[in-house]
Amino acid sequence: MKLNLKLIEIIKRSTSVTSFRLSKPENFDYLPGQYVLVGIDLDNEYIRKPLTLSSSPTDEKYIEFTKKLTGHDFSNGLASLNLGDTLVIEGPYGNMYYDEEESQICLISGGIGITPMISICKYCSHKKLSTEIVLIGSYKHETDRVFRHDFEDLQKENSNLKVIDTLTRPEPSWNGYKGRICENIIKNEVPNYLNRIYYLCGPPPMVNSVEKLLIDIGLSKKQIKKEVFIGY
16 A cells, blocks of 8 residues: 655654654554555655554554664655655555464564564553563663653553563663673563564564574574564
């Protein structure tokens, strides 16, 4: 499906991360975790890139994608957008989406790879599903936890949601996990860890290393869904 949608809200999540909300047409359906192709005109050249939806299908008025603005041409094009501008959206696409038949899942993200995970968490919470969710997010700095307030609210709403963060470059005041995602975090924080479905999203090295870790501790590849994010 190809749609022309109006930009209705811009939310600055951090110094480098921004969310863009577009008016949601009645005929646009997607699954939590899926992505769309976003098209913009740059110097008379039409460029489109895949961006995961950070909104939930339960959000009736808008769809939202969230992007780390890297300074590349596409990011600069997004940064120059104004309210009321029209973007071309194609999709939805992607096979890393939530299946309501999954009773226990673990979501593992690196950096801005958190976007499909918040879509899944919002969806399960808004629908009051009984799915047991453990989310493990890895970030460089505490300020990179761009949806931390959203997750705090979701955990109050959903007793089946548990959020764990680890920082690779923490400030001295940080009291949580430090370093990359490891066997210790998974075994300590994920009940019944061998029998869950895992969702992985982030930079390719992070996704590959976590997938190897999961297989090394006894999971099978069929328990792992993954998507890699490449900066642009």
